[in-house]
Amino acid sequence: MQNDTSASAIYVAHRTALVFIDPYNDFLSDGGKMWPQLEDIAAQVGLLDNLRAIVTAAREAGILIVVAPHHQAEPGDFEGWDHPTPYQLASDRIQIFQKGSWGAQWHPDFAPQPGDMVAGQHWTASGFANTNLDFLLKQSRRSHLVIVGLIANTCVEGTARAAVDLGYHVTLISDATAAFSAGAMHAAHDINAPSYAHAVLTTAELLTALSH
Secondary structure, eight states, rough: OOOOEEEEEEHGGEEEEEEEEBBBHHHTTTTSSSSHHHHHHHHHHHHHHHHHHHHHHHHHHTEEEEOOOBBBOOOTTTTTSOOOOOHHHHHOOOOOOTTGGGGGOOOSSSSTTTEEEEOOOOOOOOSTTSSSSHHHHHHOOOOOOEEEEEOIIIIIHHHHHHHHHHOOOEETTTSSOOOOSSSHHIIIIIIGGGGGGGGEOOOOHHHHHTTT
């Protein structure tokens, strides 16, 4: 699944960032609002253990970690909008990542640490749209992004595509994300990603690259 033939030479610490999308309890913790829909795929790919291993390896390698969080919901967020998406309307109904709630807190294993960065909250699929994510990365002189988190075929793909458009080198990690179905995972990683991402790796492949 790897597009790039020199992965071990790509992830230079001072030019690389790990972009972690939406590490909220509602997505990643037992009891989270969306966890029941993600749990089967998460278990199949070993999501939580893979994310833990990647975050640990990134810290050990001196790679910047940037959290790209979704907007925290409040009632009536989309009142008066001309074009809310079906996903936004569904999210509004159940208040995913409701502001002030446990579900909108970071999963305890992935809470930002001193030296990490947290971008502004995105309202749609792209972590770049109407946020300071691009500014933070460019001011930190990061050109190579490793993107992990949730959900594979929405915010991960939307953020990765936007990153390519903005000129970044983009690596996706196929087993450091999840989706609501195997079909969505297949579409995201086997059909769509090879057409735009510079590399699609497994967690094991990434860890090997970071260790060299």
